[in-house]
Amino acid sequence: MGMTMTQKILANKAGLDKVVPDQLILADLDMALGNDITAPVAIGEFRKLGLDKVFDEKKVSLVMDHFTPNKDIKAAEQCRYVREFANEMDIENFYDVGEMGVEHALLPEKGLVVAGDLIIGADSHTCTYGALGAFSTGVGSTDLAAGMATGKAWFKVPSAVQFVLTGEMQEHVSGKDVILHIIGMVGVDGMLYKSMEFAGPGVKNLSMSDRLCISNMAIEAGAKNGIFPVDEKTLEYIAVHSDRKPVIFEADEDAEYEKVYEINLSEIKPTVAFPHLPENTRTIDEVGDIKIDQVVVGSCTNGRLEDMIMAAEILKGRKVAKGVRTIIIPATQKIYMDSMKMGLLEIFINAGAIVSTPTCGPCLGGHMGILAKGERAVATTNRNFVGRMGHPESEVYLASPSVAAASAVLGRIASPAELNGREG
Amino acid sequence: MNAKGKVLKYGSNVDTDVIIPARYLNTSDPKELAAHCMEDLDPDFRNKVEDGDIIVAEQNFGSGSSREHAPIAIKESGISCVIASSFARIFYRNSINIGLPIIESPEVVAETDDGDVLEVDFTKGEITNVTKGKTYTIQPFPEFIQELISAGGLIKYNKAKM
Ligand code: SF4
Numbered sequence: 001m002g003m004t005m006t007q008k009i010l011a012n013k014a015g016l017d018k019v020v021p022d023q024l025i026l027a028d029l030d031m032a033l034g035n036d037i038t039a040p041v042a043i044g045e046f047r048k049l050g051l052d053k054v055f056d057e058k059k060v061s062l063v064m065d066h067f068t069p070n071k072d073i074k075a076a077e078q079c080r081y082v083r084e085f086a087n088e089m090d091i092e093n094f095y096d097v098g099e100m101g102v103e104h105a106l107l108p109e110k111g112l113v114v115a116g117d118l119i120i121g122a123d124s125h126t127c128t129y130g131a132l133g134a135f136s137t138g139v140g141s142t143d144l145a146a147g148m149a150t151g152k153a154w155f156k157v158p159s160a161v162q163f164v165l166t167g168e169m170q171e172h173v174s175g176k177d178v179i180l181h182i183i184g185m186v187g188v189d190g191m192l193y194k195s196m197e198f199a200g201p202g203v204k205n206l207s208m209s210d211r212l213c214i215s216n217m218a219i220e221a222g223a224k225n226g227i228f229p230v231d232e233k234t235l236e237y238i239a240v241h242s243d244r245k246p247v248i249f250e251a252d253e254d255a256e257y258e259k260v261y262e263i264n265l266s267e268i269k270p271t272v273a274f275p276h277l278p279e280n281t282r283t284i285d286e287v288g289d290i291k292i293d294q295v296v297v298g299s300c301t302n303g304r305l306e307d308m309i310m311a312a313e314i315l316k317g318r319k320v321a322k323g324v325r326t327i328i329i330p331a332t333q334k335i336y337m338d339s340m341k342m343g344l345l346e347i348f349i350n351a352g353a354i355v356s357t358p359t360c361g362p363c364l365g366g367h368m369g370i371l372a373k374g375e376r377a378v379a380t381t382n383r384n385f386v387g388r389m390g391h392p393e394s395e396v397y398l399a400s401p402s403v404a405a406a407s408a409v410l411g412r413i414a415s416p417a418e419l420n421g422r423e424g
Numbered sequence: 425m426n427a428k429g430k431v432l433k434y435g436s437n438v439d440t441d442v443i444i445p446a447r448y449l450n451t452s453d454p455k456e457l458a459a460h461c462m463e464d465l466d467p468d469f470r471n472k473v474e475d476g477d478i479i480v481a482e483q484n485f486g487s488g489s490s491r492e493h494a495p496i497a498i499k500e501s502g503i504s505c506v507i508a509s510s511f512a513r514i515f516y517r518n519s520i521n522i523g524l525p526i527i528e529s530p531e532v533v534a535e536t537d538d539g540d541v542l543e544v545d546f547t548k549g550e551i552t553n554v555t556k557g558k559t560y561t562i563q564p565f566p567e568f569i570q571e572l573i574s575a576g577g578l579i580k581y582n583k584a585k586m
Contacts, residue, residue, distance in 0.1 A: 041452045041492050045579045049586065067450055074450035124490040124514055140492040140518030142578045150582060188437060189484035193513050222484065224513055277437060364446040364489075385441040385488060387464045392445075 002252025004160040005227050006195040009135040009249050013118040021159035029059065030134075031113055032147040033121030035103055036064040036075070038140075039082045042122055045145035046085075054089050055151035061093040061112060062086050063103040066360045068096070071367035101332025101358045104128040104216060104300035109332055111242025115230045116249055120144065120153050125300050125382065127218045131211035132238065133230035133248065138219060158224045160195045161186075162257040165202030167266035172416040174310065175210030176302055176380065176400035179217040180271040182263065184281030191223035194258065197251065198228045202265045208237045209306035216301045217382050220278040270415055272378075273398035276386045284403065284415040294377040295326045295408040296389075297401050298356075299363040302380035303331025305338050307401040312344040314405035314416055315351040321411030326353035327369045333358060353408070365389045371396075378407045425546040427504035427525060428554075429476035433538040438465060438481050439488035440515065444497045446489075457493050458500035475502040478544070480536050482508065486515025495519040505544050507551070509533045520569055521578040527551070532560050 003011065003018065011019040013027040034042050039062050046054075054060050062082055067075035079096070086094035093112060100106065104125050107113050115133035119126060124138035139153065147153050163182065183190075196218050198211075206214070211228050218226025228234070230248045238246045270284040297303070297311045308330055320326045328348050330336040336358060339345050345355050362369030363381040371377055371390030376397065379389065384396035397413060406416040442465040444457055451457070462469035479485075479498065485508035486494060495518050498506065506519065509530040519526040525546060532551050536542065541554040549564045564570070575581035 037446075037449045037491065037493075041496075044452065048579050049583055066446075072450060078450060078452070122490055122492070124488065126490075138490040138514050140490055140495075140514060140521055142492060142521035143517065146521075146578050146582050188487060189510065189512070192484065192510060219514075222487065222512060364441075364449075366446060383441070383488060385439045387445050388441050392464045 001256050002254040004195065004197055004255045005229065005249050005251040006135055006160060006197065006225060007157060009116060009118060010155060010157055012249070019157045021157050023157045024154060025157060026152050026154050027118055029120060029147050029151050029153060030117040031059050031061060031119040032144055033061045033063070033103060033107065033119065033123065033126060034144050035066055035123055036068060036079050036082060037066050038122035038144065040078045041141035042144035042148065043081065043085045045142050046148055049149050051149055054091065054148045057090045058092050059151065060091050060148050061107060062091060063095045063106060064097065064100055065102050066364060067366050068100065068359055069357065099333065101335070102300045102303055102360055105303055105331035105335070108132060108212065109241060109334055111244065114238050114242050114244045114246040115234060116247025120147050124219045125216050127223065127225045128212055128216040128300060130215035130218065130225050130227035131208065133228060133234055133246070135225055135227065137225050158193055158195045160197050160257050161191060162197050162199055162260045164200035164260060164262045165198060165265055166200055166262065167202050167264045168205045169265045169268060172270055172402045173268055174400050174402065175206060175213035177268050177271045178210070178265065179214040180273050180278065180281050180398065181268050183217065183221050183278045184271065186221050188220060188277050188279045189222040191218070191221040194223055196221065196223045196226040197257070198226070203229060204231055204233070205265065207306060208233055209304045212304065213301055217278070220382055270400060270403050272403060272413060273384055275384050275395040275397065278382070278384060278398060287413045290376065290397070290413045292324060292378050292407055292412060293375040294369060294371060295324055295404050296329070296362050296369055296377060296379040296381065297404050298329030298331060299360065299381040300331060301382040302401050303329055303335065305335050307380065308335065308339045308344050310401040311405040312347045314402055314409065314419065315353065316347050318351055318409050320352040320408040324408050324411050325369070326408040327356060327362060328353050329356045329359060329361060331358055362389055378404045378413055380404050427476065427478060427544040429474065429478045429504055429542065431478050431480045431536055431538060431540045431542055432469070432472060433536065434465065434479065434481040436482040437484045437487055440486060440491050440494040441488055443486065443494040444491065449491060449493055452493060454496050454500040457497040461497040461501045473501050473503065476504045477502060478542050479503055479506045480533055482533060483510045485511050487512035490514045492518045492522065495522055495524045499524045507532055520572060523577040527562055529560065529562055
């Protein structure tokens, strides 16, 4: 029996010829990541070990993104604690206000993660880097502490489910719709402990931005990771962003999958996840009349340049509906700058939206767009749990940047197609 | 190693955002976190919970974010053990890493009601429902995890080896 792509990376990093599902292994890390919420806990644990350095100053990334620029005194204290640690330990990849971005948009952009890597992050959406052909998964702060100390982490080798993609996406459909469709199909615990392995001729039709978005939300199906094969697009992306050499792993022909799903990308429609679970999906034609108070375009799921472009295409020459607070957050400084150079920020502001400095902000109900009781938001983020963006009785609907922008214009959840032929 | 207490029972997909809402994550102080534990799901949790109590829940307990603040808040609230039909994987490893005992048993969950008294013998691998007078056998942890727990969590385990 052969190995899946995930299993091959794990075997390689554990120094083993072969691994099988459920095997416990100790593997070497290429990167250990923490943010302003999880790193303070990890640093506290790390201190208990009494060490004066991390295993490798180049292989630890600390990104201040959740509550930054510091939203209150406690957040400021947490960031200071991490900042002091980063200085003391000479951590190269410490990203603070001015240099930072939402971690999972930032690491690939900075070239810190490449194909073949094994990455842990004390943040559940660390699974994003599967898009680059790496094994990456979210862990807790204690795992991060041990990882920073030893350069290793323990794993249980996952079994896998394969998603064979065919066809090409229709207009106004993007990676977000694909992953929402899949989560709607398998459920929020459908992939518990497993790896989602994408394959098939449809992969080449997905941009890197689509793939990053899809891998990002693997965790919303409960998966350990979501990984894409490495192709020309991946290699080009890595060559542009990184000095590091990618290592390509391919699944064996006789790799074992618990289940194989075939997904024809051309059949996927714009999809929205209703409160309060990402699995509560409806296609845009089944949505009905849902009035909204706020739209958020941003996050590690959909805050990349391609997402900004999608939103701008809809908002160009249009106005957001009165009463819909529209908040646009480019995920990194570079995306912010590129959006500026392309004139996107002007389009947003003319449309009546606001543009924020990079931050996680409203995605986790941190700051910069908290919902009051009974309010509704359409967000391009990845979670719509109870209270995720504010009051426990507020609601979050997850959608693509195109749907979010069209909804902002019409004041209700809407398909971008509804704007066709209208002025813009 | 034993746990005994009354059951606080919950449904499926109890996520980390309701276990400890993000608005309280500007601190990592266990006491402050415990003060808001389960607040968005069961505002009365704080008043009901007593030392030793056991959370019993259905599928996918602890889904969502990787915040270790979630098991920390639960442990600091006095909960001695969480039993669920299934757990989200990051929550599972976080709990073990910080030394919060955690057991997967759909059978026990199906037959346990809110308020029942459960006794768990981790060494023997037994759960007894004292209220209903029924005993269940559970899978002991794999050896690797047992070592980790008996060392008192991942950090102490590593420290012992350094
Ligand atoms: S943008 Fe949202 S999901 Fe992504 S890292 Fe930040 S809080 Fe987490």
